[in-house]
Amino acid sequence: MKLWKGRFQKEADPKTNDFNSSISIDSRMYREDIEGSIAHASMLGECGIIEQSESEKICAGLRQIREELESGALTIDPDAEDIHTFIEGELTARIGDAGKRLHTARSRNDQVALDVRLTLRGEFAGLKEQLKSLIRVLCGKAEQYSEAVMPGYTHLQRAQPITFGHHMMAYAEMLLRDLSRFDDALARMDVMPLGSGALAGTTYPLDRELTAKLLGFSKVSQNSLDGVSDRDFCAEIAFAVSMAMVHLSRLCEELVLWCSWEYKFIELDDAFSTGSSIMPQKKNPDIAELIRGKSGRVFGDLMGLLTMMKGLPLAYNKDMQEDKEAVFDAVDTLKLCLTPLIPMLQTMTVLEDTMRNAAARGFINATDCADYLVAEKGLPFRDAYKITGELVALCIAKGLTLETLPLEEYQKICDSFDEGVYQAISLEKCVGGRRVLGGPAPENVRFQARRVLELVGKE
Template sequence: MKLWAGRFHKELDQKTNDFNSSISFDSRMAKEDIEGSVAHATMLGACGVIDAKESEKICAELQKILAEIEDGTLEIDREAEDIHTFVEGELTARLGAAGKRLHTARSRNDQVAVDVKLYLKKQCKTLHGQIKELIGVLCKKALENSGVVMPGYTHMQRAQPITFGHHLLAYAEMFQRDLSRLEDTEKRMDECPLGSGALAGTTYPLNREMTASLLGFAGATNNSLDGVSDRDFCMELAADIAIAMVHLSRFSEEIILWCSWEFKFVELDDAFSTGSSIMPQKKNPDIAELVRGKSGRAIGDLTTLLTMMKGLPLAYNKDMQEDKEAIFDAVDTLHMCLTAFVPMIDTMRVLPQNMRKAAAKGFINATDCADYLVGKGMPFRDAYKITGELVAYCIENEQTLETVPLDKYKTFSELFDNGIFDAISLENCVNGRKVLGGPAPENVCAQAKRVLQKLGVQI
């Protein structure tokens, strides 16, 4: 029986019913639907809207239904229109008239809204914990590799020497911003829409603050129209997830490059790699590639939600049923990617010698050579030009700045002396970059410890 069947004289066409139904994806909110119903029934009893004993009876039976769903005793009927219909139908079948009183002063519109919020609040906490775990792994790896010199890149060209620890902590910064976004979203999500009714509230003497408190919300929504039609929290969470997935995708791209023989900066553990069906030598970074690919799903989910909401008048419209599949997929995608990604990074083997070898090529200490001349009193633009000429000479003569003899340096400028070789030492180049945010090993260690302390993460 449909909750809205009284107005209609014919059964809904079966194919239309299948199209209209949401049970296939909203059944995951069974726990939240029952939690919301228990809070609603408790409040109705306390306010005298229904008999207090009936309220207790309803709540007790709802708890039994939840326990049976969770232990598999009660199977959710996939022919039901949605999870709300199923739970109410099951309750009514068991309690008769008492079960029919549950929906007093409530609409499916505010019921759906509270279910989705309750579910996503829990998912936010799960994702928050996973991202914190990833940051902890990055900080641990950064401390282990605080002095490992590698080339930093711009335009995918070797640019300046940095440390591997510094590179990892750049991602730790990104993921900290992801945490902050999730926290902000949770705050704005923390208003309970129950009691908004279909759109105009109700004439029953409800205590909406009581319901909000019972469900762990900070308060109740202030406008009944907005209470049932707001899906900002879905769009905002989807945006948070899309940005986090972009961060994971960028990181994945670098891991894929680093695993290649052309770089060979890292090697992934066998447990997080796959082979080829035809080429026995292959060790493929499939996890990183999948994460990179799945970022497109999260971006698509955000686009779906934004597009679905952009033309909707107030209040509820059936279009809004589309919110669940999109936001559930976004949540599932990030959760699944982090589940595989965190241990992949944790078990990743770093190859410092290969990083140092790559850093020795590409003239990534050229800026330090120019800075050396500036330290001798030469204007930076003149020092830049001379260093560029030196690099051109090295390329033509298959040398590096380290192998050019001092007498040759002096043909470019008399300001050069033996100190130039200390100035362009890769280790010195890195160690000297102690400015806040720089890649000096002592900075890396301090930054990693600061992040861990801030998040309360133990390694």
């Protein structure tokens, strides 16, 4: 059934039908389409626009269709133009003329704008719970390894000592911001567009606030052109998802590095690793690599949405049919990535001794050595910086570390050194002394983890 066929004298070419069809993408919105139609029909009955008995008949028919679709007793016709046409046609076939009244004071334009909002609202509820689960895992690891010293890096060069727990909490903070971006995007999407019609509203005396209330929206759209042509919310959600994928990709990049033999800071569980078809020794972090790769797919979805919208005149244009595939793919991909990532992190083994040894070999306590000369011996920082640089060069030449360099070698470069330098450059003291808010001291990390757990709630 074509809702628009009355204007045409001949059937559309089959290739036109195939190209025009969106049923393969929008069929996932059948629950939301039915939910929106029930609310619309209820409002039409309450306002006396259609008979109350017809409204009730429509709603009962729609509920039956939903039940049968969910049970599998009814299947969606893949040849239908879209899910809206399929449901309306099925309803009319069942209840007759009353079904033809459902579309009173409604266009597919505002109907689609509603369905996409309802679908994304539902999808995001589950997505946010997945993100919270990941944050909980990160917080658990942070508390467990709040004292596990590791090198912190800049430019992929060992820089200063931190802890594995501190590193985990950095990602927890990023994901907290992702959650807030999701909430912001959902708040701006919380606008009910039904009543906008095709573009110019309707002459029927609709109660749009009632429809919004029935569907759980806090606001109604204030401009009918905007109501049907707005896809800001799709782009904004795709951006929020893209930003989350940036964070997952960065985390996965580090997991790939850390489980290599060159680092060996962690080992992934066998259940979340794969092997090689030719090299029997291999244990590959394919899950992390795939997540890293799929980030590009999501960025493409965002770029596709922005490019699609950038040159469209108001109001609706068929280009906008492309919105659903892009935004749904972005959401689905993030969900897909979170599903194995959460248990992969939960089950990974952290190799504390390897991390501690790497920290000891990297001169990452050099800043603390300079700070010792400043705080304990009163030297200007720039002089202390130069002296420490000379010590590092000496250690490299002798194959030693600052911790193993003899005191007499220290004193050859600066006679202000005494035995206290070894306490000052202890890696554990270097980390433990960084108690400034946000720093890696173990008690700070544990406090950060507890704070974040309170924000996301325990399972």
